[in-house]
Amino acid sequence: MDAEAAKLLGAGIAAIGMGLAGVGVGIIFGMFLQGALRNPAAANAMRPNLLFGFAVTEALGIFSFLVALILLFVV
Numbered sequence: 001m002d003a004e005a006a007k008l009l010g011a012g013i014a015a016i017g018m019g020l021a022g023v024g025v026g027i028i029f030g031m032f033l034q035g036a037l038r039n040p041a042a043a044n045a046m047r048p049n050l051l052f053g054f055a056v057t058e059a060l061g062i063f064s065f066l067v068a069l070i071l072l073f074v075v
Helices: 003-038 040-073
Strands: none
Touching: 003 040
16 A cells, blocks of 8 residues: 555544544533433533533544644644
C-alpha cells in the first residue's frame, strides 16, 4: 500500500469518531429528556451530569478530528 493511500485511509477512519460523537450527543440529550419528562422535579439535579457528558463526548469528537487533520497535513 502506498504511503499516501495509507495516510488518507487512516484519516478517514479517524474521522468516524466525529460521527460517533454526534450519535453520543443525541443519546445523551435523548436520555436526559426522557428522564426529565418522567421526573420533572429531578431535572435540575441531572443538569450538571448532562453538561459534563456533553462536554466529554464533544471533546472526543474534536480529538478524532484533530487526529484526522494531523494525519492529513503533518505526517
